[in-house]
Amino acid sequence: MKHVFLIDGSGFIFRAFHGLPPMSRPDGTPVNAVYGFVMMLMKLVEETDADHIAVLFDRARKTFRNDIYPDYKANRAEPPEDLIPQFALVRDATRAMGLPAVDMDGFEADDLIATYTRIALERDADVTIVSSDKDLMQLVGPRVNMMDAMKNRLIGPDEVREKFGLGPDKVVDIQALAGDSSDNIPGVRGIGVKTAAQLIEQFGDLDGVLAGAESIPQPKRRQSLIEQADMARLSRRLVTLRDDIPVDVDIDSFDVREPNAPALLKFLEAQNFRSLAAKVKSRGVHPHGKPKEVSPATGDVGGKPSAAPIAEEGPGRNYELIQDIETLKRWIAEAEEKGVVAVDCETTSLDVMRAEIVGVSLAYEEGRACYIPLAHKGAPDQGALDFGAGDAPATGAPKQIPRDLALAQLKMLLEDDGVLKVGQNIKYDMHIFQKYDISIAPYDDTMVLSFVLEGGLHGHGMDELARLHLGLETIKFKDVAGSGKAQVTFDRVALDKAVEYAAEDADVTLRLFGLLKGRLVHERLVSVYETLERPLVTVLKDMERHGVLVDAVQLKDLSDDFTARIGDLEREIHALAGHEFNVASPKQLGEILFDEMGLAGAKKGKTGAYGTGAEVLEELAAQDVKIAAKVLDWRQLAKLKSTYTDALIKQIDPATGRVHTSFAMAATSTGRLASSDPNVQNIPVRTEEGRKIRRAFIAKPGHKLLSADYSQIELRLLAHVADIDALKDAFAKGQDVHAMTAAQVFGVPLEGMDPMVRRQAKAINFGIIYGISAFGLARQLGISRPEAARYIDAYFERYPGIRAYMDETKAAARRDGYVTTLFGRRCHVAGINEKNPARRNFAERAAINAPIQGGAADIIKRAMIHLPGALARAGLKAVSILQVHDELILEVPDNECDDATALVRAVMENAAHLEVPLLVDVGLGYNWEQAH
């Protein structure tokens, strides 16, 4: 016996249950915790070097601790209804895995773990306790580690010290003093973990603290310790784990043996864990980290160790490779007959501007999918003579339908009005097919459907949706194409693997479509999807494709200028520090400022690293610390250079000379878009140096950039949705709302108002939109918290409607789990019913902000959708190219400037009809800075 794994089964069940989205078997039995548990066990068994493994469970709620203290764990709620049937299943799962499931009357799993840990140590074995329960940390020692299986993190003495302030041997004493609200352990009132650690450090142990209580200076603390000494001793008995249970299962029986594969498969299939079952079938379960030989997949190139867990063929998975035109025609005819077909492209790149089509997959029925290779080449490391030269007839190239012949057939299908095409992120496929002059219509998008139905709840990538809705673990791209340096483009993937991967994508897409589309009606989200999101797909596709012209020469000059100035600053900084170091490293900088130079500055929480953010440095700079000011300058220039000048130059598409961002439709929790590769929504504007980067965004010759942005759209929405008469009036009359707020809250006259007072009112208005807190406002304005609290009180007194709106919004979020925008978009709010007040407060602020931010997003989306048609009807050639949340940027021919200005303004201002007017500011210029 060398290494014993003791798994805290009961602890894991709860975490898996709360950590994983709901899943159920076809018969309705919930199985998410079981799934998480089995995944965890399989991973452990596969990776561990342990020779003895057991899973320990609580048996009943009553244990010996209830005899000592009847209220022990009395505050625990009943387990959720969906969890109850899973307790037994998890035990079944353990046995199916060939592992002992041990529990004992009157004791908790923790006591069993303590006892077996002692026994294992007596046998001279190492122990790993798989759990993240802090109550088990008392067992950690030189030969005993804990492992958090969900976070995959080892917990040793250092981590215990991080949590409790002192080592594992003091955990019991600290818990005895601090108590534990989740287990209802009383401890001593007014003493938390921090104070407890300090006391134990000072007096050695609990008895020392209680004996020395008289000498404690703080009166309250002294009194509590004297009065509650017995409670502390009782608490110690409750938290101390029993390592002397007369266990009746011998530790020798924990020895790892080969699981009974048929029994395990039967169990997995009964839970409908098809992907896990497939994994077991294809790879087996191999303890000791020694994988059994994998049956060589046909055509597996070079027998790479990263062999993919490709599921076996079987019912519900009938994937076909199409290599001749007749079969393709037959397939297309079937799809036309059905009227709905899922489509997915495989390409050589995620960058749509560079990607070349490699193959297409289709699915017209669940489990019935095909893959049509179009540009596959031979396998990579085979052809020593193939230097990867373009379209050279690689010796190993497989049989394929000539690309253009196949595309001509597919064009008829994809452009057929009578056939609905379903994609997962179909904007990508539209880009690819557009190169070959193929459009896709009509279409639906499962990613967008999921975003409309469940935005804010989870991501909307296919792998995640498959896991969530189908309980299916999809084949990962890495599994077929490899990863890192060894990754190949999809045209180098062997066809047998390509089929399984690509056809699965189409199959999954079709299945998801079946599950999601119908829900729109029941959940009253048809209009959001059909008028707001689905039409936006092609609008965004066109914007991305058009791109924006960026002046590389200008950026290069700027970059060189920055490089020189960064070098100068760096020398000065090193001189001030007395030696060289990496200015870009917050760690090194923090040590220089606060250790070497001994400046006053606080540690930051979690990781114990010094904070060196701009706020901290500005504080120091204000105290005339030269190095801080220099670092701030350095940071600004380094940021501009690395994130903007240099990165943007690299992003210019050589073919178009333009930058083509990607707008993510399903990334945010509020309904906003997000932009990436490059992000065009965070181009600098607030500083003079930063604006120089904006100047490099230019219009093509004979054109101008037009920037149109909504004026104070979020405040206007607030006035409308919260129905605040004073605010609505102010907007109707075109008054300065910040000044008006100042007049109302601070009671100062509008005439001759101090700009500082107006600034404070503006901060309050912004704060309201963000779900105001005294702390946040105080920090923003640099005032004290009580003072900020007074401002907020004064504000709410003047605008009681705002408070009512906030309360209603929070109540709705708590009741439904989501809030709704003006146009019916649902924003789900994670954590709104959390017990932890910090997290709940956070969720409440998000809930208050979401309808406002999301409503503004709805409005500009409506404008974006209307704009192309309106421009076309007016005979204008102006085109939208960028969106920055409340701003649209168009590229406009010189002679259309006036017409386009009027039309864009009209479309944007009429995108919604609120009880306040919408106002749009328009600017024109040769570059973005000028236009803005």
Add this chain to the structure above:
DNA sequence: CATCTCACG
């Protein structure tokens, strides 16, 4: 891959 920092609305 997590963390820190910082750019935007």
Add this chain to the structure above:
DNA sequence: GACGTACGTGAGATGA
């Protein structure tokens, strides 16, 4: 009385 803070994003550099 503690929690740990204004809302929403994406990207680059560091360092494990």
